[in-house]
Amino acid sequence: xxxxxxxxxxxxxxxxxxxxxxxxxxxxxxxxxxxxxxxxxxxxxxxxxxxxxxxxxxxxxxxxxxxxxxxxxxxxxxxxxxxxxxxxxxxxxxxxxxxxxxxxxxxxxxxxxxxxxxxxxxxxxxxxxxxxxxxxxxxxxxxxxxxxxxxxxxxxxxxxxxxxxxxxxxxxxxxxxxxxxxxxxxxxxxxxxxxxxxxxxxxxxxxxxxxxxxxxxxxxxxxxxxxxxxxxxxxxxxxxxxxxxxxxxxxxxxxxxxxxxxxxxxxxxxxxxxxxxxxxxxxxxxxxxxxxxxxxxxxxxxxxxxxxxxxxxxxxxxxxxxxxxxxxxxxxxxxxxxxxxxxxxxxxxxxxxxxxxxxxxxxxxxxxxxxxxxxxxxxxxxxxxxxxxxxxxxxxxxxxxxxxxxxxxxxxxxxxxxxxxxxxxxx
Amino acid sequence: xxxxxxxxxxxxxxxxxxxxxxxxxxxxxxxxxxxxxxxxxxxxxxxxxxxxxxxxxxxxxxxxxxxxxxxxxxxxxxxxxxxxxxxxxxxxxxxxxxxxxxxxxxxxxxxxxxxxxxxxxxxxxxxxxxxxxxxxxxxxxxxxxxxxxxxxxxxxxxxxxxxxxxxxxxxxxxxxxxxxxxxxxxxxxxxxxxxxxxxxxxxxxxxxxxxxxxxxxxxxxxxxxxxxxxxxxxxxxxxxxxxxxxxxxxxxxxxxxxxxxxxxxxxxxxxxxxxxxxxxxxxxxxxxxxxxxxxxxxxxxxxxxxxxxxxxxxx
Numbered sequence: 112x113x114x115x116x117x118x119x120x121x122x123x124x125x126x127x128x129x130x131x132x133x134x135x136x137x138x139x140x141x142x143x144x145x146x147x148x149x150x151x152x153x154x155x156x157x158x159x160x161x162x163x164x165x166x167x168x169x170x171x172x173x174x175x176x177x178x179x180x181x182x183x184x185x186x187x188x189x190x191x192x193x194x195x196x197x198x199x200x201x202x203x204x205x206x207x208x209x210x211x212x213x214x215x216x217x218x219x220x221x222x223x224x225x226x227x228x229x230x231x232x233x234x235x236x237x238x239x240x241x242x243x244x245x246x247x248x249x250x251x252x253x254x255x256x257x258x259x260x261x262x263x264x265x266x267x268x269x270x271x272x273x274x275x276x277x278x279x280x281x282x283x284x285x286x287x288x289x290x291x292x293x294x295x296x297x298x299x300x301x302x303x304x305x306x307x308x309x310x311x312x313x314x315x316x317x318x319x320x321x322x323x324x325x326x327x328x329x330x331x332x333x334x335x336x337x338x339x340x341x342x343x344x345x346x347x348x349x350x351x352x353x354x355x356x357x358x359x360x361x362x363x364x365x366x367x368x369x370x371x372x373x374x375x376x377x378x379x380x381x382x383x384x385x386x387x388x389x390x391x392x393x394x395x396x397x398x399x400x401x402x403x404x405x406x407x408x409x410x411x412x413x414x415x416x417x418x419x420x421x422x423x424x425x426x427x428x429x430x431x432x433x434x435x436x437x438x439x440x441x442x443x444x445x446x447x448x449x450x451x452x453x454x455x456x457x458x459x460x461x462x463x464x465x466x467x468x469x470x471x472x473x474x475x476x477x478x479x480x481x482x483x484x485x486x487x488x489x490x491x492x493x494x495x496x497x498x499x500x501x502x503x504x505x506x507x508x509x510x511x512x513x514x515x516x517x518x519x520x521x522x523x524x525x526x527x528x529x530x531x532x533x534x535x536x537x538x
Numbered sequence: 539x540x541x542x543x544x545x546x547x548x549x550x551x552x553x554x555x556x557x558x559x560x561x562x563x564x565x566x567x568x569x570x571x572x573x574x575x576x577x578x579x580x581x582x583x584x585x586x587x588x589x590x591x592x593x594x595x596x597x598x599x600x601x602x603x604x605x606x607x608x609x610x611x612x613x614x615x616x617x618x619x620x621x622x623x624x625x626x627x628x629x630x631x632x633x634x635x636x637x638x639x640x641x642x643x644x645x646x647x648x649x650x651x652x653x654x655x656x657x658x659x660x661x662x663x664x665x666x667x668x669x670x671x672x673x674x675x676x677x678x679x680x681x682x683x684x685x686x687x688x689x690x691x692x693x694x695x696x697x698x699x700x701x702x703x704x705x706x707x708x709x710x711x712x713x714x715x716x717x718x719x720x721x722x723x724x725x726x727x728x729x730x731x732x733x734x735x736x737x738x739x740x741x742x743x744x745x746x747x748x749x750x751x752x753x754x755x756x757x758x759x760x761x762x763x764x765x766x767x768x769x770x771x772x773x774x775x776x777x778x779x780x781x782x783x784x785x786x787x788x789x790x791x792x793x794x795x796x797x798x799x800x801x802x803x804x805x806x807x808x809x810x811x812x813x814x815x816x817x818x819x820x821x822x823x824x825x826x827x828x829x830x831x832x833x834x835x836x837x838x839x840x841x842x843x844x845x846x847x848x849x850x851x852x853x
Contacts, residue, residue: 305744306744307744309743309744310743310744310745310746310749311557311719312657312658313657313678313679313680313682313716313719314657314680315680316743316744382542382661383661424634427634427636427666428656429654429659429662429678429679430656430658431656431658431679432656
């Protein structure tokens with residue numbers, strides 16, 4: 112089928128293109144842009160006047176909760192949330208039950224995802240068996256099943272010897288390792304950033320040092336092994352500085368930040384709002400500003416949703432006892448737009464953090480809008496109001512600190528593999 | 539964000555923390571407590587203010603003293619008091635905090651007195667009770683112990699009259715102390731010009747200066763010219779987890795002895811929220827000495843808790 116998307120503001124973050132024009136989709140691929148697109152005879156056309164046409168979002172961390180936590184969310188519910196949020200590719204961490212530590216599980220998950228015909232799913236494999244931090248997984252086998260990288264998700268790996276060997280082994284095959292930097296003993300009892308707010312609220316703290324000390328260790332291991340490291344969910348000013356230096360040193364390091372941390376700080380905990388119980392913790396405003404500076408200068412490559420649906424019962428608990436995480440698939444786009452507006456970041460540059468740069472880190476071909484690229488697109492109205500309310504979210508997780516926010520940006524159409532899977536097609 | 543302990547009229551609906559309460563409400567509680575001190579000294583120690591009301595003592599963490607003083611206070615206001623030792627019942631059967639509260643609410647509670655190991659737990663309960671129900675925080679994690687803070691304020695006012703001329707030193711384990719946090723907020727709200735915290739770095743929370751206090755690590759410097767010395771209880775478990783080497787060393791450097799007390803003003807008062815570890819944070823010679831107002835604190839605690847319950851029940 113040929114579909115012509117007419118008259119939209121077509122943004123391709125990878126090339127920096129930002130101009131009104133047409134996009135022709137032929138089958139599973141983008142066939143042509145602008146003049147080359149216009150003369151084709153098409154089966155359908157979409158009027159995108161006043162809308163933005165961009166590559167579909169690539170979210171490099173979204174928990175779908177399968178297998179094992181189906182009472183929190185299912186592939187069905189979260190894939191609907193993804194496409195409603197314009198996310199056409201997503202990577203899921205292996206912290207499921209059982210963890211994604213063997214090829215059969217990865218196969219099954221990918222098959223389930225394909226049968227739903229929604230967003231593309233890229234499982235990230237477990238780095239160690241059962242994420243226990245002791246034995247290595249069969250990374251090469253897992254890679255053949257479709258794992259694009261290996262990680263411990265939020266499970267700490269304290270043993271430096273195991274970590275070193277894991278990086279060596281992954282590096283042998285050229286696999287990237289994705290790790291969150293958090294010193295286990297400094298973070299163990301904490302539930303909030305160790306700062307003025309935690310002191311006032313009497314919440315056990317996690318110092319920013321927990322990140323910088325762990326990150327220093329990781330960077331030493333990268334120097335030794337030259338294995339590609341992706342640092343997940345950087346949260347502190349010190350962490351950003353270390354990564355900036357590592358990049359200047361030409362270490363093979365990339366990093367991401369969760370969208371919550373781009374906007375919120377410890378101040379948002381208010382009166383013990385368990386929706387702000389996140390991992391890593393929301394840190395100070397100074398840290399948040401450093402994260403924004405890191406996004407601006409390219410130190411931070413990617414923004415992800417860190418989507419974590421949590422059932423309401425698990426959030427209706429005292430702060431320290433509540434389950435961590437926030438839902439985010441449907442908020443990634445509007446919150447990225449909000450950040451772009453607040454920091455006067457050009458839209459193409461902002462969208463790169465959730466499209467082309469995310470695809471680069473993940474190692475997939477999508478996230479671009481050019482002839483020959485996969486036809487994964489999002490068409491959205493950047494000005495349409497989005498009142499964040501539980502009933503407005505398709506995700507089974509309604510847990511987000513942004514409940515009640517008035518955001519802007521609504522997805523009108525989402526296209527994967529040249530098929531419109533979200534939104535109505537008007538002839 | 540509206541302060542969750544105030545009703546739309548700005549009156550006290552719940553007592554969750556001293557932080558954020560206006561000076562007028564603190565003074566209202568202290569003044570009301572004054573009138574109840576008389577009641578507790580009468581032969582018939584009862585007033586009918588809470589007749590027909592039910593007060594549920596909801597202690598998710600063990601406590602004898604605080605629970606008992608709340609019980610006495612409620613009974614002197616003629617309320618029916620129901621004591622629930624939750625630690626030993628439903629929570630161990632897996633019932634959620636809010637389910638427990640909903641069940642008790644169905645039994646027609648008017649006031650919940652809540653103690654919980656998790657900071658903020660009373661806020662969660664207050665958000666989920668019916669409009670006519672009230673929550674009093676009897677200690678949540680490290681966060682707050684507002685009635686203790688108020689009885690400390692009452693005691694200080696009783697002996698020293700004017701907060702705006704005072705130097706108050708709080709000594710010991712500030713990090714884990716809800717008592718210290720509540721007292722600090724109360725003192726700063728009432729205009730105390732100098733509030734000091736004294737302790738080793740391991741027992742002071744990050745950024746404690748932001749609460750409006752001066753930090754001292756040397757107790758001898760910190761006690762100089764103090765009008766009020768508040769000693770905090772040191773839990774034995776602090777010796778684990780590398781916070782302190784030993785009770786003996788703590789006593790030597792941060793325990794209150796007569797020698798160290800001599801650095802404070804001659805008419806200084808010594809307070810302690812109890813229970814005391816004699817020979818650890820406080821020597822018996824001080825605890826039982828002429829500067830000690832530790833037992834009057836307990837007596838005033840009843841009047842202060844009567845004041846809190848009568849005020850919130852009337853709002």
